[in-house]
Amino acid sequence: MSKTNEYLQRFMNGVIKRNPGELEFHQAVSEVAGTIFPYIADKPIYHKMQILERMAEPDRVVMFRVPWTDDKGNIRNQRGYRVQFNNSIGPYKGGLRFHPSVNLSVLKFLGFEQTFKNSLTGLPMGGGKGGSDFNPKGKSDNEVMRFCQSFMIELRRHIGEDTDVPAGDIGVGGREIGFLFGQYKRLENRFVGVLTGKGMEFGGSKIRTEATGYGTVYFMDNMLTRAGNGFDGKTVCISGSGNVATYAVEKVNHLGGKVVTLSDSSGFVHDPEGITAEKLEYLIDLKQVRRGRIKEYADEYNSASFHEGRPWRVSCEIALPCATQNEINEGEAKTLLKNGCIGVSEGANMPTELAGIDVFQKAGILYAPSKAANAGGVAVSGLEMSQNSARIAWKEAELEKLLKDTMQTIHDSCVEYGERKGRIDYLAGANIAGFVKVADAMLSFGHT
Numbered sequence: 090m091s092k093t094n095e096y097l098q099r100f101m102n103g104v105i106k107r108n109p110g111e112l113e114f115h116q117a118v119s120e121v122a123g124t125i126f127p128y129i130a131d132k133p134i135y136h137k138m139q140i141l142e143r144m145a146e147p148d149r150v151v152m153f154r155v156p157w158t159d160d161k162g163n164i165r166n167q168r169g170y171r172v173q174f175n176n177s178i179g180p181y182k183g184g185l186r187f188h189p190s191v192n193l194s195v196l197k198f199l200g201f202e203q204t205f206k207n208s209l210t211g212l213p214m215g216g217g218k219g220g221s222d223f224n225p226k227g228k229s230d231n232e233v234m235r236f237c238q239s240f241m242i243e244l245r246r247h248i249g250e251d252t253d254v255p256a257g258d259i260g261v262g263g264r265e266i267g268f269l270f271g272q273y274k275r276l277e278n279r280f281v282g283v284l285t286g287k288g289m290e291f292g293g294s295k296i297r298t299e300a301t302g303y304g305t306v307y308f309m310d311n312m313l314t315r316a317g318n319g320f321d322g323k324t325v326c327i328s329g330s331g332n333v334a335t336y337a338v339e340k341v342n343h344l345g346g347k348v349v350t351l352s353d354s355s356g357f358v359h360d361p362e363g364i365t366a367e368k369l370e371y372l373i374d375l376k377q378v379r380r381g382r383i384k385e386y387a388d389e390y391n392s393a394s395f396h397e398g399r400p401w402r403v404s405c406e407i408a409l410p411c412a413t414q415n416e417i418n419e420g421e422a423k424t425l426l427k428n429g430c431i432g433v434s435e436g437a438n439m440p441t442e443l444a445g446i447d448v449f450q451k452a453g454i455l456y457a458p459s460k461a462a463n464a465g466g467v468a469v470s471g472l473e474m475s476q477n478s479a480r481i482a483w484k485e486a487e488l489e490k491l492l493k494d495t496m497q498t499i500h501d502s503c504v505e506y507g508e509r510k511g512r513i514d515y516l517a518g519a520n521i522a523g524f525v526k527v528a529d530a531m532l533s534f535g536h537t
Contacts, residue, residue, distance in 0.1 A: 096136075097126045104145055111194035113414065116443055117201050118145050120458075124517040125524050128506075138536060140528045147174045147200060148181075150193065153243040155221060157236040160229055169240050171219035171247050171255075174200035177530040180251055181217030182207055182467060182474075184258030187265065191220045195414070199258075199438055203467070205523030206460040209499045212471035217253055219244070225260050226380075237268035245273050250281040250478070256470050257286040259413065262332070262377075263298075267291075282477025285470035294473035295485040296492065297466075302336030302436060303489070304465015304496050305409055305457075309434035310344060311500040312455040312515070321345035326405040326425075328352045329412035330376045330383055333436045333463070337409050338369050350400035352412060353383040357400040360386075360393035404428040411436030419444035426452050435459035446516065453512060461499050461519035468495045 104118050122141060129135040155169040170193065173181045183203040186196070196218045204216025221240060225233050248255060257266055266286045273283055280292075287293035296303070306320075313319050325341050325348045327334050338348045347363040351372065364372070368390060375381045387395035401408065401421040408430050410416050414437065417425075422445035425433070432455035435441065439459055441449070449456040469492055476482055483491075499519075506525075507518020 093126050093130045096130075097122055100126070100141065100145075103142070107146075108194075108197070111197060113194045113198040113439070114201065116415075117198035117439060120439075120443060120446065120516075121201075121205065121520050121524070124514075124520040128517075128521050128524075134532065135528060138532060140531055141524075143531065144175060144204065144524075144527065145201065147172050147197060148176065149173050150197075151247050152193070155223070155236065155240050155243070157232070157239045159232050167221050167223040167236070169219070169221045169243060170196050171244060171253070172196045172200040172217060173247070173253055174216040174218070175204040175527060176215035176217075177527050177534065178208060179213035179215050180249075181253035182214035182256070182470065183216055183218040184220075184256045185261045185265075185269075186218070186220035186258040187223045187225050187260030188220070189222055189224045191222045196220060198414075202438055202460050204527060205520065206464045207467055207471075208523040208526045209461055209502060209519065210464050210468040210471060210495055211498060212468065214467065214471050214474075217255070218258075219255055220258065220261070223260075225265065230264070233265060234268045237265055238272040241269050241272040242276065244269075245276050248273075248283055250283050250474070254282065254470075254474055255284055256467070259331070262286075263288055282474050285473045287473070292473075292477050294469055294476055294488065295483070296488045297469045297473060298332050299336040299339070300469035300492055301333045301463050301466030302338075302411065303340045304468065304492060305333065305411065305434050305436035305462050306337050306340040306344065307465065307493055307496040308457050308462045308500055309407060309409070309432055309455070311497055312432060312434070312457060312513075315500075315504070315513075316455065319344070320407070323347070323406045324349055324404065325407045325409060326350045326400050326403050327409045327411055327436075328357070328400055328416060328440075329410075329437065330372065331411075333466075334409075334411040335369060335373050335376070337411055337436055338364050339366070341409075342366060342369075346407065349405065350403050351383060351386070352400050355382050355384060356395055356397040358383050358387045358393045358395050359400070359403055360390065362392040401425050402428075406431050408433045409436050410440035412440065413437050414439045415442050417441040417445045419448055421445065422448035426454070431455060433457065434462040436463050438463065450514070450516060456515055458516050458519050460523060461503055461515065464499055465492050465496055468492060
């Protein structure tokens with residue numbers, strides 16, 4: 090075993106020992122460390138100052154009780170969290186997730202990833218993540234409001250426009266952000282940019298809803314363009330049916346591609362004729378207004394069929410996983426390659442298992458890890474922070490240009506740090522480019 094591999098093994102043993110049972114967090118750290126240790130092998134200052142070891146330890150973890158009352162008058166109890174991971178380059182920044190799967194491991198993995206992702210944007214934002222095991226599905230607006238108000242009673246002690254600026258994530262959309270911000274404003278008697286993803290009426294930014302999906306497609310388009318290719322005429326499989334997935338469909342359509350799948354937790358729809366703008370409008374109403382199930386799309390359009398499971402067995406040239414973590418396993422990765430997939434751009438956070446990533450890397454296809462590919466959302470969140478601080482609002486065209494330029498800059502950084510013998514390792518490039526900025530800031534601060 091090489092000295093670098095010995096360091097890596099020792100490092101991961103320490104991470105696992107300090108964080109027992111936190112499998113998602115172990116996975117996230119392992120994926121990053123595997124590319125960082127070879128890079129820092131000849132840079133002793135990073136070892137001496139224990140930079141990666143310090144990066145893998147959150148600055149603080151806040152866990153709290155969230156009692157609320159349902160519509161029947163029953164008292165319910167959930168667990169709330171905020172993981173403030175690293176603020177070396179700016180205030181903590183990262184979403185809130187409301188979902189039954191939320192636990193400390195999931196939020197630590199997300200906060201760790203967020204640190205690198207925010208660094209890649211070039212904006213002054215640190216990494217954090219939070220949320221609760223509360224499930225907004227099936228709850229009335231009043232129940233969601235009461236939960237959000239109770240959640241903010243505790244969260245507000247730990248956030249601020251120059252301290253920690255949460256945003257939305259799975260289960261936290263415009264409705265939830267509105268309830269959370271309204272409660273913060275009431276408790277603090279201050280109108281400041283302490284949350285992003287706000288409504289346009291109270292300080293939100295144009296294209297924030299579209300940004301993650303658009304950015305995921307822009308990144309893939311950058312990779313294809315560099316390889317002398319493009320989206321035009323390509324068949325695309327997308328998972329999920331929330332904001333990221335639906336706006337990814339919209340942008341793929343603009344670039345001439347054809348999206349043939351979308352999914353939710355019940356299964357996926359396959360529409361060989363393509364999900365057109367008209368069909369997408371129906372689907373957005375179905376999922377975001379009526380809160381229905383994806384199967385209803387197949388009931389509405391004869392060209393589509395509904396299937397249980399995930400969409401990765403459908404033939405495509407481009408795959409955009411936009412649902413949730415670990416939604417592509419090793420077998421599904423191999424199936425994608427067998428069916429002609431040449432590129433994967435991750436719209437969700439860590440949607441590919443380590444074994445699946447290994448399949449993509451060994452095959453040499455265009456593979457964009459989530460910390461690079463889905464950074465468009467937090468980039469526009471950072472721009473929303475700037476607009477709030479300056480009390481201004483930029484035009485939609487200006488913001489989309491800034492988003493497109495940001496994704497190009499992230500792509501170019503990945504190319505700079507990821508070139509390996511004539512090919513680009515976007516995974517290594519993203520990890521190293523994100524690491525360097527944070528690591529050098531930490532070096533500047535000493536061993537604090």
